[in-house]
Amino acid sequence: MSASPVHPRVLVTGGAGFIGSHLAERLLGAGSRVTVVDDLSTGRASNLDAARAAHGDRLEFIHGSVAEAVPRLSGRPFDAVYHLAAAVGVRLVIESPAASAERNVADTAEVLRFAARAGAATLVASSSEVYGKGVRSPFREQDDISFGPPTVARWSYGLSKAIDEHLAIAHAAATGLPTVVARFFNTVGPRQRARWGMVLPRFVDAALAGRPLEVHGSGAQVRCFCDVRDVVGALPALLARAGRGHAVYNVGTDEPISIIDLARLVTGTLGSPSPIVAVPYDRAFGPGFEDLEVRIPDLARVREAIGFRPAIALADTVRDLAAERAHGAEAAA
Numbered sequence: 001m002s003a004s005p006v007h008p009r010v011l012v013t014g015g016a017g018f019i020g021s022h023l024a025e026r027l028l029g030a031g032s033r034v035t036v037v038d039d040l041s042t043g044r045a046s047n048l049d050a051a052r053a054a055h056g057d058r059l060e061f062i063h064g065s066v067a068e069a070v071p072r073l074s075g076r077p078f079d080a081v082y083h084l085a086a087a088v089g090v091r092l093v094i095e096s097p098a099a100s101a102e103r104n105v106a107d108t109a110e111v112l113r114f115a116a117r118a119g120a121a122t123l124v125a126s127s128s129e130v131y132g133k134g135v136r137s138p139f140r141e142q143d144d145i146s147f148g149p150p151t152v153a154r155w156s157y158g159l160s161k162a163i164d165e166h167l168a169i170a171h172a173a174a175t176g177l178p179t180v181v182a183r184f185f186n187t188v189g190p191r192q193r194a195r196w197g198m199v200l201p202r203f204v205d206a207a208l209a210g211r212p213l214e215v216h217g218s219g220a221q222v223r224c225f226c227d228v229r230d231v232v233g234a235l236p237a238l239l240a241r242a243g244r245g246h247a248v249y250n251v252g253t254d255e256p257i258s259i260i261d262l263a264r265l266v267t268g269t270l271g272s273p274s275p276i277v278a279v280p281y282d283r284a285f286g287p288g289f290e291d292l293e294v295r296i297p298d299l300a301r302v303r304e305a306i307g308f309r310p311a312i313a314l315a316d317t318v319r320d321l322a323a324e325r326a327h328g329a330e331a332a333a
Protein backbone atom coordinates (compact mmCIF):
# COMPACT_ATOMS: atom_id res chain seq x y z
CA MET A 1 0.00 0.00 0.00
CA SER A 2 1.32 3.43 -0.90
CA ALA A 3 2.75 5.63 1.85
CA SER A 4 1.02 8.85 2.87
CA PRO A 5 2.36 12.09 4.33
CA VAL A 6 1.94 12.68 8.05
CA HIS A 7 -0.52 15.38 9.12
CA PRO A 8 1.04 17.06 12.18
CA ARG A 9 -2.22 17.98 13.97
CA VAL A 10 -5.17 15.62 13.69
CA LEU A 11 -8.69 15.47 15.12
CA VAL A 12 -10.42 12.08 15.40
CA THR A 13 -14.09 12.08 16.37
CA GLY A 14 -15.23 8.78 17.83
CA GLY A 15 -11.56 8.14 18.57
CA ALA A 16 -12.21 5.99 21.66
CA GLY A 17 -14.38 3.63 19.64
CA PHE A 18 -13.42 0.32 18.06
CA ILE A 19 -12.12 1.67 14.74
CA GLY A 20 -11.28 5.15 16.01
CA SER A 21 -8.91 3.98 18.74
CA HIS A 22 -6.94 1.84 16.28
CA LEU A 23 -6.76 4.82 13.92
CA ALA A 24 -5.55 7.11 16.72
CA GLU A 25 -2.80 4.62 17.54
CA ARG A 26 -1.79 4.45 13.90
CA LEU A 27 -1.62 8.24 13.54
CA LEU A 28 0.32 8.65 16.77
CA GLY A 29 2.76 5.98 15.67
CA ALA A 30 3.34 7.94 12.45
CA GLY A 31 4.21 11.08 14.43
CA SER A 32 0.97 13.07 14.50
CA ARG A 33 -0.42 14.95 17.48
CA VAL A 34 -3.94 13.58 17.92
CA THR A 35 -7.00 15.07 19.62
CA VAL A 36 -9.73 12.51 20.26
CA VAL A 37 -13.36 13.49 20.83
CA ASP A 38 -15.71 10.79 22.14
CA ASP A 39 -18.80 10.78 24.36
CA LEU A 40 -18.12 7.13 25.30
CA SER A 41 -21.68 6.09 24.41
CA THR A 42 -20.29 3.13 22.47
CA GLY A 43 -16.55 3.74 22.82
CA ARG A 44 -14.41 3.12 25.90
CA ALA A 45 -11.67 5.27 27.44
CA SER A 46 -9.65 2.08 28.01
CA ASN A 47 -9.39 1.63 24.23
CA LEU A 48 -6.85 4.46 24.32
CA ASP A 49 -4.72 3.00 27.12
CA ALA A 50 -2.06 1.59 24.80
CA ALA A 51 -1.87 4.82 22.81
CA ARG A 52 -1.67 6.87 25.99
CA ALA A 53 1.12 4.69 27.38
CA ALA A 54 3.17 4.91 24.19
CA HIS A 55 2.41 8.45 23.01
CA GLY A 56 0.70 10.23 25.91
CA ASP A 57 2.49 13.52 25.27
CA ARG A 58 0.88 13.73 21.80
CA LEU A 59 -2.60 12.45 22.68
CA GLU A 60 -5.41 14.67 23.94
CA PHE A 61 -8.78 13.21 24.93
CA ILE A 62 -11.93 15.32 25.12
CA HIS A 63 -14.91 13.56 26.70
CA GLY A 64 -18.07 14.87 25.09
CA SER A 65 -20.28 14.81 22.05
CA VAL A 66 -19.30 16.40 18.76
CA ALA A 67 -21.77 19.21 19.44
CA GLU A 68 -20.19 19.84 22.86
CA ALA A 69 -16.57 19.54 21.74
CA VAL A 70 -16.48 21.51 18.50
CA PRO A 71 -17.05 24.93 20.15
CA ARG A 72 -14.17 24.17 22.53
CA LEU A 73 -11.91 23.48 19.56
CA SER A 74 -12.85 26.60 17.63
CA GLY A 75 -9.81 28.50 16.44
CA ARG A 76 -7.38 25.67 17.11
CA PRO A 77 -5.29 24.55 14.14
CA PHE A 78 -5.81 21.11 12.62
CA ASP A 79 -4.34 19.72 9.43
CA ALA A 80 -6.69 16.74 9.16
CA VAL A 81 -10.01 15.55 10.57
CA TYR A 82 -11.20 11.94 10.67
CA HIS A 83 -14.91 11.82 11.44
CA LEU A 84 -15.77 8.40 12.84
CA ALA A 85 -18.29 9.38 15.54
CA ALA A 86 -21.63 7.71 14.78
CA ALA A 87 -24.34 5.47 16.11
CA VAL A 88 -23.18 1.94 15.28
CA GLY A 89 -24.62 -1.56 15.31
CA VAL A 90 -27.85 -2.96 13.91
CA ARG A 91 -29.34 -3.51 17.36
CA LEU A 92 -28.65 0.06 18.51
CA VAL A 93 -30.16 1.48 15.32
CA ILE A 94 -33.29 -0.67 15.64
CA GLU A 95 -33.70 0.28 19.31
CA SER A 96 -33.19 4.03 18.72
CA PRO A 97 -33.68 4.77 15.00
CA ALA A 98 -34.58 8.46 15.33
CA ALA A 99 -31.75 9.31 17.73
CA SER A 100 -29.25 7.34 15.64
CA ALA A 101 -30.18 9.07 12.38
CA GLU A 102 -30.29 12.53 13.96
CA ARG A 103 -26.91 12.04 15.59
CA ASN A 104 -25.25 10.77 12.42
CA VAL A 105 -26.43 13.63 10.22
CA ALA A 106 -26.10 16.47 12.76
CA ASP A 107 -22.60 15.45 13.85
CA THR A 108 -21.37 15.16 10.27
CA ALA A 109 -22.70 18.60 9.37
CA GLU A 110 -21.05 20.09 12.47
CA VAL A 111 -17.69 18.44 11.75
CA LEU A 112 -17.68 19.51 8.09
CA ARG A 113 -18.36 23.14 9.03
CA PHE A 114 -15.57 23.01 11.60
CA ALA A 115 -13.13 21.39 9.15
CA ALA A 116 -13.90 24.03 6.52
CA ARG A 117 -13.12 26.82 9.00
CA ALA A 118 -9.91 25.06 10.00
CA GLY A 119 -8.93 24.29 6.40
CA ALA A 120 -8.37 20.67 7.39
CA ALA A 121 -8.46 17.73 4.99
CA THR A 122 -11.38 15.53 6.07
CA LEU A 123 -12.25 11.84 5.95
CA VAL A 124 -15.87 10.89 6.66
CA ALA A 125 -16.49 7.29 7.69
CA SER A 126 -19.45 5.73 5.91
CA SER A 127 -20.79 2.21 5.63
CA SER A 128 -21.74 -0.54 3.22
CA GLU A 129 -25.25 0.08 4.55
CA VAL A 130 -25.54 2.99 2.08
CA TYR A 131 -26.03 0.38 -0.67
CA GLY A 132 -29.37 -0.49 0.93
CA LYS A 133 -30.91 -3.50 -0.80
CA GLY A 134 -28.25 -3.38 -3.49
CA VAL A 135 -28.77 -3.25 -7.23
CA ARG A 136 -25.97 -5.68 -8.18
CA SER A 137 -23.05 -7.56 -6.71
CA PRO A 138 -20.27 -6.76 -6.06
CA PHE A 139 -21.18 -3.28 -4.83
CA ARG A 140 -19.50 -0.47 -6.76
CA GLU A 141 -19.15 3.10 -5.52
CA GLN A 142 -21.02 4.50 -8.54
CA ASP A 143 -24.02 2.18 -8.12
CA ASP A 144 -27.55 3.48 -7.66
CA ILE A 145 -28.95 2.77 -4.21
CA SER A 146 -32.30 1.31 -3.17
CA PHE A 147 -33.71 1.26 0.37
CA GLY A 148 -36.77 -0.27 1.92
CA PRO A 149 -39.63 1.96 3.13
CA PRO A 150 -39.05 4.52 5.90
CA THR A 151 -41.55 2.61 8.04
CA VAL A 152 -38.85 -0.08 8.45
CA ALA A 153 -36.37 1.18 11.07
CA ARG A 154 -33.63 -1.10 9.78
CA TRP A 155 -32.94 1.23 6.81
CA SER A 156 -32.55 4.43 8.84
CA TYR A 157 -28.83 3.92 9.43
CA GLY A 158 -28.00 3.46 5.75
CA LEU A 159 -30.12 6.45 4.80
CA SER A 160 -28.41 8.67 7.38
CA LYS A 161 -24.96 7.60 6.19
CA ALA A 162 -25.97 8.33 2.59
CA ILE A 163 -26.93 11.84 3.68
CA ASP A 164 -23.54 12.13 5.42
CA GLU A 165 -21.88 11.34 2.10
CA HIS A 166 -23.95 13.94 0.27
CA LEU A 167 -22.99 16.52 2.89
CA ALA A 168 -19.29 15.67 2.60
CA ILE A 169 -19.27 15.86 -1.20
CA ALA A 170 -21.35 19.06 -1.23
CA HIS A 171 -19.07 20.78 1.31
CA ALA A 172 -16.03 19.77 -0.70
CA ALA A 173 -17.56 21.22 -3.86
CA ALA A 174 -18.65 24.46 -2.14
CA THR A 175 -15.54 25.15 -0.07
CA GLY A 176 -12.72 23.31 -1.84
CA LEU A 177 -12.21 21.31 1.36
CA PRO A 178 -10.16 18.18 0.55
CA THR A 179 -12.61 15.43 1.49
CA VAL A 180 -12.83 11.67 1.10
CA VAL A 181 -15.51 9.15 2.09
CA ALA A 182 -14.61 5.62 3.21
CA ARG A 183 -17.39 3.01 3.06
CA PHE A 184 -16.52 0.30 5.59
CA PHE A 185 -17.54 -3.31 4.95
CA ASN A 186 -17.83 -5.43 8.12
CA THR A 187 -14.73 -4.27 9.96
CA VAL A 188 -13.74 -6.66 12.76
CA GLY A 189 -10.96 -7.16 15.27
CA PRO A 190 -9.67 -6.48 18.77
CA ARG A 191 -11.71 -4.01 20.90
CA GLN A 192 -14.94 -4.81 19.05
CA ARG A 193 -17.79 -5.70 21.38
CA ALA A 194 -20.84 -7.87 20.87
CA ARG A 195 -23.15 -5.51 22.74
CA TRP A 196 -24.71 -3.87 19.69
CA GLY A 197 -25.11 -7.03 17.66
CA MET A 198 -21.66 -7.26 16.03
CA VAL A 199 -21.54 -10.79 14.74
CA LEU A 200 -17.89 -11.86 15.08
CA PRO A 201 -17.32 -10.79 18.70
CA ARG A 202 -20.73 -12.26 19.53
CA PHE A 203 -19.63 -15.60 18.09
CA VAL A 204 -16.22 -15.48 19.79
CA ASP A 205 -17.72 -14.65 23.19
CA ALA A 206 -20.22 -17.49 22.87
CA ALA A 207 -17.56 -19.98 21.74
CA LEU A 208 -15.27 -19.11 24.65
CA ALA A 209 -18.13 -19.44 27.14
CA GLY A 210 -19.41 -22.71 25.67
CA ARG A 211 -22.74 -21.12 24.76
CA PRO A 212 -24.56 -21.75 21.47
CA LEU A 213 -23.53 -19.51 18.58
CA GLU A 214 -26.77 -17.91 17.41
CA VAL A 215 -26.96 -17.47 13.64
CA HIS A 216 -29.71 -15.06 12.64
CA GLY A 217 -31.88 -16.15 9.75
CA SER A 218 -30.74 -19.07 7.63
CA GLY A 219 -27.02 -18.38 7.99
CA ALA A 220 -26.63 -18.40 4.22
CA GLN A 221 -26.10 -14.62 4.17
CA VAL A 222 -22.71 -13.77 2.66
CA ARG A 223 -20.43 -11.07 4.07
CA CYS A 224 -16.78 -9.98 3.81
CA PHE A 225 -14.88 -9.35 7.05
CA CYS A 226 -11.78 -7.15 7.15
CA ASP A 227 -9.47 -6.72 10.13
CA VAL A 228 -9.52 -3.24 11.65
CA ARG A 229 -5.73 -3.04 11.57
CA ASP A 230 -5.80 -3.37 7.78
CA VAL A 231 -8.63 -0.84 7.51
CA VAL A 232 -7.00 1.94 9.53
CA GLY A 233 -3.82 1.61 7.51
CA ALA A 234 -5.78 2.61 4.42
CA LEU A 235 -7.38 5.76 5.83
CA PRO A 236 -4.37 8.13 5.95
CA ALA A 237 -3.39 7.01 2.46
CA LEU A 238 -6.89 7.79 1.18
CA LEU A 239 -6.94 11.17 2.90
CA ALA A 240 -3.66 12.02 1.23
CA ARG A 241 -5.50 11.64 -2.09
CA ALA A 242 -8.39 13.90 -1.08
CA GLY A 243 -9.18 16.35 -3.84
CA ARG A 244 -7.70 14.12 -6.52
CA GLY A 245 -10.21 12.01 -8.45
CA HIS A 246 -13.01 10.00 -6.85
CA ALA A 247 -14.05 10.95 -3.32
CA VAL A 248 -15.77 7.70 -2.29
CA TYR A 249 -14.03 4.38 -1.69
CA ASN A 250 -15.14 0.93 -0.55
CA VAL A 251 -12.78 -0.26 2.20
CA GLY A 252 -12.74 -3.90 3.23
CA THR A 253 -12.00 -7.29 1.80
CA ASP A 254 -13.76 -9.04 -1.08
CA GLU A 255 -13.28 -12.56 0.30
CA PRO A 256 -16.84 -13.78 1.01
CA ILE A 257 -17.97 -16.11 3.77
CA SER A 258 -21.46 -17.14 4.82
CA ILE A 259 -22.52 -16.45 8.39
CA ILE A 260 -22.95 -20.17 9.10
CA ASP A 261 -19.42 -20.78 7.85
CA LEU A 262 -18.17 -17.89 9.97
CA ALA A 263 -19.66 -19.61 13.01
CA ARG A 264 -17.94 -22.85 12.01
CA LEU A 265 -14.66 -20.99 11.51
CA VAL A 266 -14.90 -19.56 15.03
CA THR A 267 -15.66 -22.88 16.74
CA GLY A 268 -13.02 -24.69 14.69
CA THR A 269 -10.32 -22.07 15.24
CA LEU A 270 -10.96 -21.90 18.98
CA GLY A 271 -11.59 -25.62 19.44
CA SER A 272 -14.97 -24.86 20.98
CA PRO A 273 -17.67 -27.52 21.43
CA SER A 274 -20.40 -24.86 21.27
CA PRO A 275 -23.34 -25.78 19.06
CA ILE A 276 -24.53 -23.51 16.25
CA VAL A 277 -28.24 -22.69 16.30
CA ALA A 278 -30.46 -20.73 13.92
CA VAL A 279 -32.57 -17.89 15.34
CA PRO A 280 -35.30 -16.38 13.13
CA TYR A 281 -34.90 -12.68 12.34
CA ASP A 282 -38.22 -11.76 13.94
CA ARG A 283 -37.09 -13.31 17.22
CA ALA A 284 -33.67 -11.61 17.10
CA PHE A 285 -34.74 -8.15 15.94
CA GLY A 286 -38.53 -8.05 15.95
CA PRO A 287 -41.10 -8.43 13.17
CA GLY A 288 -40.46 -7.03 9.71
CA PHE A 289 -36.64 -7.11 9.82
CA GLU A 290 -35.06 -7.18 6.36
CA ASP A 291 -31.52 -8.18 5.46
CA LEU A 292 -29.35 -8.65 2.38
CA GLU A 293 -28.36 -12.13 1.26
CA VAL A 294 -25.05 -10.99 -0.27
CA ARG A 295 -22.85 -8.00 0.54
CA ILE A 296 -19.51 -7.98 -1.31
CA PRO A 297 -17.55 -4.85 -2.24
CA ASP A 298 -15.84 -4.08 -5.49
CA LEU A 299 -12.35 -2.94 -4.42
CA ALA A 300 -10.97 -1.90 -7.79
CA ARG A 301 -11.07 1.80 -6.95
CA VAL A 302 -9.25 1.58 -3.60
CA ARG A 303 -6.70 -0.83 -5.03
CA GLU A 304 -5.94 1.49 -7.91
CA ALA A 305 -5.76 4.52 -5.62
CA ILE A 306 -3.49 3.22 -2.83
CA GLY A 307 -2.68 -0.40 -3.64
CA PHE A 308 -4.87 -1.60 -0.77
CA ARG A 309 -4.40 -5.31 0.00
CA PRO A 310 -5.69 -6.58 3.37
CA ALA A 311 -3.10 -8.88 4.94
CA ILE A 312 -4.63 -10.29 8.15
CA ALA A 313 -6.44 -13.61 7.78
CA LEU A 314 -9.89 -13.94 9.34
CA ALA A 315 -8.79 -16.90 11.48
CA ASP A 316 -6.01 -14.73 12.93
CA THR A 317 -8.55 -12.04 13.76
CA VAL A 318 -10.62 -14.67 15.59
CA ARG A 319 -7.56 -15.75 17.60
CA ASP A 320 -6.68 -12.17 18.48
CA LEU A 321 -10.25 -11.45 19.64
CA ALA A 322 -10.15 -14.57 21.81
CA ALA A 323 -6.73 -13.65 23.24
CA GLU A 324 -8.00 -10.17 24.09
CA ARG A 325 -10.97 -11.68 25.93
CA ALA A 326 -8.66 -14.00 27.89
CA HIS A 327 -6.36 -11.12 28.80
CA GLY A 328 -9.32 -9.04 29.93
CA ALA A 329 -10.57 -11.85 32.15
CA GLU A 330 -7.13 -12.17 33.75
CA ALA A 331 -6.91 -8.43 34.33
CA ALA A 332 -10.33 -8.43 35.99
CA ALA A 333 -9.52 -11.40 38.24
